[in-house]
Amino acid sequence: MARGDQHGALRTRLIDAAERTIAEQGLAALKARDLAREAGCAVGTIYNVFEHLDELVLCVGARTLAMLEAALGAVRSPGRHGSVEEAVAVLVRLALAYLAFAAAHTVRWRALFEHRMSEARPLPEWFVEQQHGLFAQAERPLVTLLPELDRDARQILARTLFSAVHGIVALGLEEKLVSLPLPELRNQLAATVRAITSGRAELRSIDSAGGRADLRQG
Amino acid sequence: MARGDQHGALRTRLIDAAERTIAEQGLAALKARDLAREAGCAVGTIYNVFEHLDELVLCVGARTLAMLEAALGAVRSPGRHGSVEEAVAVLVRLALAYLAFAAAHTVRWRALFEHRMSEARPLPEWFVEQQHGLFAQAERPLVTLLPELDRDARQILARTLFSAVHGIVALGLEEKLVSLPLPELRNQLAATVRAITSGRAELRSIDSAGGRADLRQG
Numbered sequence: 001m002a003r004g005d006q007h008g009a010l011r012t013r014l015i016d017a018a019e020r021t022i023a024e025q026g027l028a029a030l031k032a033r034d035l036a037r038e039a040g041c042a043v044g045t046i047y048n049v050f051e052h053l054d055e056l057v058l059c060v061g062a063r064t065l066a067m068l069e070a071a072l073g074a075v076r077s078p079g080r081h082g083s084v085e086e087a088v089a090v091l092v093r094l095a096l097a098y099l100a101f102a103a104a105h106t107v108r109w110r111a112l113f114e115h116r117m118s119e120a121r122p123l124p125e126w127f128v129e130q131q132h133g134l135f136a137q138a139e140r141p142l143v144t145l146l147p148e149l150d151r152d153a154r155q156i157l158a159r160t161l162f163s164a165v166h167g168i169v170a171l172g173l174e175e176k177l178v179s180l181p182l183p184e185l186r187n188q189l190a191a192t193v194r195a196i197t198s199g200r201a202e203l204r205s206i207d208s209a210g211g212r213a214d215l216r217q218g
Numbered sequence: 219m220a221r222g223d224q225h226g227a228l229r230t231r232l233i234d235a236a237e238r239t240i241a242e243q244g245l246a247a248l249k250a251r252d253l254a255r256e257a258g259c260a261v262g263t264i265y266n267v268f269e270h271l272d273e274l275v276l277c278v279g280a281r282t283l284a285m286l287e288a289a290l291g292a293v294r295s296p297g298r299h300g301s302v303e304e305a306v307a308v309l310v311r312l313a314l315a316y317l318a319f320a321a322a323h324t325v326r327w328r329a330l331f332e333h334r335m336s337e338a339r340p341l342p343e344w345f346v347e348q349q350h351g352l353f354a355q356a357e358r359p360l361v362t363l364l365p366e367l368d369r370d371a372r373q374i375l376a377r378t379l380f381s382a383v384h385g386i387v388a389l390g391l392e393e394k395l396v397s398l399p400l401p402e403l404r405n406q407l408a409a410t411v412r413a414i415t416s417g418r419a420e421l422r423s424i425d426s427a428g429g430r431a432d433l434r435q436g
Binding site for chain 2 (some may be wrong): 019113114156157159160161162163165166167168169170171172174180184187188189191192194195196197198199200201202203205
C-alpha cells in the first residue's frame, strides 16, 4: 500500500472508532488512548493524521449531519407552484422527521450540539458549508409560504424555524427539563410549526429587520 | 462553631468554588481536586458534604435558575383581565429577557443544559420543582391568550413555547451553527413568538392531543 493509502486507511479507522464511541457513549467518553488502541496505532500518531482531536470529532459530526440530511431529504419538497397548505405540511413533516432522527440517534445527535472547538479555534469552512445544507431544507417551503421575502431573509427565517424546532425536540427529549411522551411531543411540535406558519404577517416583519448585513454565514 | 455549622460553612464554600468555575469556565473545567483546594478541605471530604459531584453541580444550577427566575420575574405579568395584545407583548418580553440573560451569563446558562446526572441517577425532586417555576412564568399570559385551555394543556404549551424560545436563543448564541448578531436575534425571536401566538387556532388543537395522562412532571 502506498503511504498516502495507509494514511487514508488509518484516518478512516480512527473516524470509525471515534464514531462508535460518540454514537454509543457520547462525546465525554472519547479518549485519545482508547482511539489509538482501537485503530491500532500509537497515541501520538493520531496527531499525524488529524491536526487535533476537534478535527476528528468534526469528521464524526459530518457523518451525523449527512445522516440527518438524508433523513430530512426523504421529506418531499413542495413543487415551485405548490399551495400554502402543502408548504405548511412539508414544514411539519420536516420537523417530525427531525424529532424522529433525534429520538433514534439521541447520543450522536446530542454530540453534534455539545461539541465546542477547543482553544477558540474557528470552525472549518467545510463544516459550516455542510451545516448550511440542513437549514436549506426548510427554505424551499418558505418560498411558497412567503414569496415576498428576499433570499437573505428567507435563509435567516429558515434557521430560526430550525432553531425553534430544535429547542422543542432537544428539551422534549431531555429527561431533566421537559420530559414528554413521544406522541405528545409530536403533537406539540406539529401544532407549534402550524402556529408559526399561520402567523405569516408577523414573519414578514422579519424582512424589514435590521442587522442582516452583519450575518456571518449568509 | 457547632459541627452542623462547620458542615454548612464548608458546603457553602464548596458551592461558591464550584459556581466560580462553572460560571467562568463551564462544566468541563470542574475537578474535585481543585474544588477541595479552593474550599480548603481534603478531596474525600467533598463526599461527606455532598452525596456526589452531581449534587454539587445541581446546587450551582439552582443558583443559576434563581437568577434566571429573577430576570424573567422582572417582566410584569398581564392582569387577569388584560387584553390579548398585552399577553402577547408579555410573552415577547419574557423571550427577550431570556435571551438577555443567556447572552449575559452564557457559560453558566449553558452548564444548566449540558449537565446530565451520571449513572442514570434520577434528578432530585427539589430541582424538578424549581425548574417548574421557569415555565410557570409563561403560563399566566397564556390564560389570557387561550382561556379555553385546561391547566394541563396550558402547562404543556408553556413548556413548548419556552423550548422553542430556548432553541432560538441557544443556536443563535452558538458560534458553530446559527451565529446571528444580537439585534437580529432579538428581531427573529420577537417575530417568532408573535407568529406562534397569532396562530391561536393551531395552538388550541393541543388541547385535544392525547398522551397527557403520561405526563411526568405535570
